[in-house]
Amino acid sequence: MKIRKYEIEKVTIVLPGGDLVYEGTKDLDVYLGTVADASPYVLLDLVNTKYLSAKAIGLITFYVKHFREKHGGLKLIHVNNNLKKLFGIAGLLKVVEIFESEDVALSSFGPQIGKLEKMSLWAKEAVA
Secondary structure (H helix, E strand, O other): EEEEEEEOOOOEEEOOOOEEEOHHHHHHHHHHHHHHHOOOOOEEOOOOOOOOOOOHHHHHHHHHHHHHHHHEEEEOOOOHHHHHHHHHEEEEEOOEEEOHHHHHHHHHOOOOHHHHHHHHHHHHHHHH
C-alpha cells in the first residue's frame, strides 16, 4: 500500500492509500514507527480508507497511547461513519480523537502548533 505524508507546521499528516487490512496494516505499523521518532504530532487521514481490520484498530490505539506518552498526539481525520461506529462499538471513542476537518484537528493540538501560537500572540498584542 502506498502511504503519503506531508507536514503542516509541526504536525505530520499520514495518508494511507486504501484499506487497512493485511499488508496495509503492516505498512502503517512500520510507517508510524518511523514517524514516531521524528514528530510527536500526527494526524492519520482516513479519507481513502473504507475498512479497518481488528489489527489496524489495535495498532491505531497503540500509537495513540504511544504518542501521548511522548507528550504529543495521534488523531484521526476524515473517518467515514462506518468506521466511527466501529470505534464506538469497540469503546475507543474515549481514547481516539476523531475530527471532521484538518484545520480543527490541527488546532486541537494546542498553542504549541504554529497557527494557534501566532493567533494567541496577536490576541495578547491587541489587549496590550
